[in-house]
Amino acid sequence: MSKRFNKVLVANRGEIALRVIRGARKLGYQTVAVYADADAQSLHVREADEAVHIGASPAKDSYLVIEKIIAAAKTSGAQAIHPGYGFLSEREAFAQAVQAAGLIFIGPDPASIEAMGNKSASKIRMIAAGVPCVPGYQGDDQRDDTLVAEARKAGLPVMVKAAAGGGGRGMRLVFDEAALLENIRSARSEAENAFGSGQLLIEKAVMDARHVEIQVFGDRHGNVVHFGERDCSVQRRNQKVVEEAPSPAVDDALRLKMGAAAVAAAKAVNYVGAGTVEFMLARDGQFYFLEMNTRLQVEHPVTELVYGVDLVEWQLRVAQGEKLPLGQAEILDNRYGHAIEVRLCAEDPQANYLPQTGPVLRWQAPVGEGLRVDTYLETGAVVSPYYDSMQAKLIAWGEDRETARQRLLKALADTRFFGLVSNKDYLRDILGHAAFAGGDFSTGFIGQYFSQEAINAARPSARQVVLAAVALYLDDARRLRSEHGIEAEMIGWHSSHETGVDFKLKCREQEFEFELSAQASRRFSAVIAGEKVELELHRQDADSYSYLCEGVQGKAYFSRQGDQLWLEAEGRNWCFNDRTLAPVEGAAPGSDGRLLAHSDGKLVAVHVKPGEQVEKGQTLAVLEAMKMEFQLSLPVAGVVESVNAEPGQQVRNKAVLLVVKPLA
Known part of the structure; x- marks a missing residue:
């Protein structure tokens, strides 16, 4: 019989x-x-109900320190620890330490985590349990020559995968x-940095397959059930x-x-609590075991x-020693x-998904x-460089798939996330794609459908540029009224012809220089790249306005910070820089030989030293931001003049990492 508890510490963020916290509170538990x-x-x-400080911002100094988590539980009087997902959730040593401290780990036993924590070892177990597995190599001989030979034996294409960890790190699809x-060497290096283990396995790549996972749940009374697939x-x-x-690809029989x-996989390791068994589902209906995640999944809301x-x-009840609330048939x-669920991330799809950090102007x-x-976001929150780029999960349910899809599209349209570039438009494009809508x-x-070139080709329309200028005009007028007590009807008033306001806006690398004609602050027009745009203002709020253009009424939402304007209009989000009164810009970073950090992050490696000659596009340094590594290079060749940062150092966005003197 499990020891009872009434206070739960959540070892996550x-x-x-x-x-x-909200789930535990609903059941009457105190939370830490x-x-x-x-x-x-x-x-x-x-x-x-309570909160305990556990250290500095980097996860290795706080959320990943087992001793600090257990000390926080002891200090607060929590008798149980819920690990969430990520961080320590799948660390056998953490579960073991929790239990050794006399606390309850709300998750599987350490032995189950250990059994499934290594992909090679777990695959061997699954083969013994009769669970279908992808052909490949999961042995202890990790020499390069052995792995190359085993990959040839399996037949290309193959997947090279880190035996420890997950999340796509230490994983490579190899055709050639x-x-x-x-x-193999690249995957091993990434795995060592991410998981502390460079062990790899080789698997025959199942091409054109689907990734389908099964939610399982076990208790301490020998019961194990599943909740179908995701x-x-x-x-x-x-x-x-x-x-x-x-x-969309699974019928009742296959389910x-x-x-x-x-x-069977869960029973093979005496599994207790929530877990997920992941499979690759081939076109012919055959499925193959990939791995088991011994924790609650990010995507658990769709199953709920x-x-x-x-x-x-269910996790809390099982941790209290109770039987599963429902049987398999029920x-x-x-x-x-x-x-359907989408992951809203602070990342820039048009910059190779570069993570974004900084304050949230509006949520x-x-x-x-x-x-x-499901989110922690609020207006004024700060997105940190120390953690994952996912900021929110938007989930929609419907009586059928199309209803859920349409509701989720509308939900994304109604979401405001200003202050950082996000993947919101990208998610809407995915949900709206014909192949996704069709389920095949x-x-x-x-x-197949979202090449980097196609994503990068997106540009604001002439109308969206004008809408940005109107937002700046209206915001300036609002500030003028507020600061000088001018009556609203006097803004934009003139005694003769309509006024023209010069604008110079920049969106990414594209500049727009034009004159916005404003007639009594109600009618606006401008010519952008030869296209004339005319619109009439209908209603105005502090951070949005309605307009009529070509017989259609639309709405623009915006937030402003300094010379930056974040605009959402006509289904797209853009960040414009107001360069109207700005001085002439100097040479772009990079072209002048300065290698800048493209975001806040940790410098993992510097591959050059002063005096060394480098080529255009050569990797000069590696920066880690939000759990991802980025190879940094310059668009010029030259000689390294100085190196201004060291590996392991935390650097700020736009910090000069090194300087190269370009060749004449």
């Missing part, structure tokens, strides 16, 4: 910490948050035999972007087969909405409707029938 310096004012800290050795095939760099339940295999359950509540009978979550938003796609979906 952000949206998952809030999710667990932990926080690093960067999260001192975060929403999860304020919503918990000549690239095998390079990718389809997570829309991925970028092996990281999930969109998840849904049920899968039962995959569910039975997942339950379709099956009408609270998985955090669970499957409860399945109703469809749910407004959507509301509506069938909608759920694979893990190659993004690579």
Whole structure:
């Protein structure tokens, strides 16, 4: 019989910490948050009954320090620890330390985590348990020559995968035999940095397959059940972007087969609590074990909405020693409707998904029938460089898949996220794509339909440029009225012809220089790149306005910070820089030989030293930001003049890392 508890410490941050805190509070538990310096004012800290500071902002100094988490539980009197996901959630040593401290770990036993924590070892177990597995190599001989030979034996293309960890790190898809050795070494290096282990396995790549996972749940009374499947095939760099339940590719018969295999996998390691067994589903209906995640998943809300359950509540009940609330037949009978989730991230798809950091000028979550938003965001929050780029999860449920899809599209349209570039428009484009709407796609979906070149080609329309200028004009007028007490009807008044206001706006690398004609602050017109735009203002608020253009009424939303204007209009988001009164810009960073950090982050490596000659495009340094590594280079060749930062150093956005004297 498990020891009873009434106070739960949540060993995590952000949206998952809030999710667990609110779920535990609903059941009457007291809650304790932990926080690093960067999260001192975060929403999860304020919503918990108590909060304990655990260290500096980098996760290695706070959220990843087992001793600090356990000390926080002891200090606060919490008897149980919920790990959330990420950080320490799948560390066998953490679960072991929690139990050794006399506390309850709300998750599987250490032995189960250890059994499934290494992909090679878990695959061997699954083969023994009769669970279908992808052909490949999962042995202990990790020499380069052995891995290359085993990859040839499996037959290209192959997946080179880190045996420890997940999240797409330490994973490479290799088509060309000549690239095998390079990718093996690269995957090993990334795995060592991310997980502390460079062990790899080789798997035959199942091409044009779907990524389908089964939610399982076990208790301490020998019961293990499944909640059907989630389809997570829309991925970028092996990281999930969109998840849904049920899968458009799974019928009732296949669901039962995959569910039975997942339950067998869980029973093979005496699994207790929430877990996920991940499979690759081939076009011919064959499925193959990938790995088991021994924790709650990011995408658990879609299962909750379709099956009408609270998985955090189930975790707490099982941790208290209770039996599972429902049996397998009851669970499957409860399945109703469809749910889709997207991950809203602070990243720039047009800059190779570069993570974004800084203050949130405006956050407004959507509301509506069938909608759920899991996030820690609020206006004024600060997105830190120390943690993951995912900031919110938007989930929509409907009686059928198309209803859920349409509701989620509307939810994204109604979401305001200003102050940082995000992937919001990108998510809307994915949901709106005909292949996604039709349900016939694979893990190659993004690579097939969303090339980097196509994403980069997006530019603001002439009308959107004018709408940005009107927003600046209206905001200036509002400030003028406020500061000088001018009556609203006097703004824009003139005794003769309409006034013209010069504007010079910049959006990314594109500049727009034009005159905006304003007639009594109600009618505006401008010519952008030969296209004339005329619109009439209807209603105006502090951060939005309605307008009529070509017989159609629209609405523009905006936030302003200094010379930056964040605009959402006509289904797209843009950030404009007002360069109207700005001095002439100097040479662009990079072209003048300065290598700048492209975001806040940690400098992982510097590959050159002063006096060394370098080529155009050569990797000069590696920067880690929001758990991702970026190879930094310059568009010029030359000789290194100075190196201004060292590996391991935390650097700010736009910090000069090194200087190269360009060749004449």
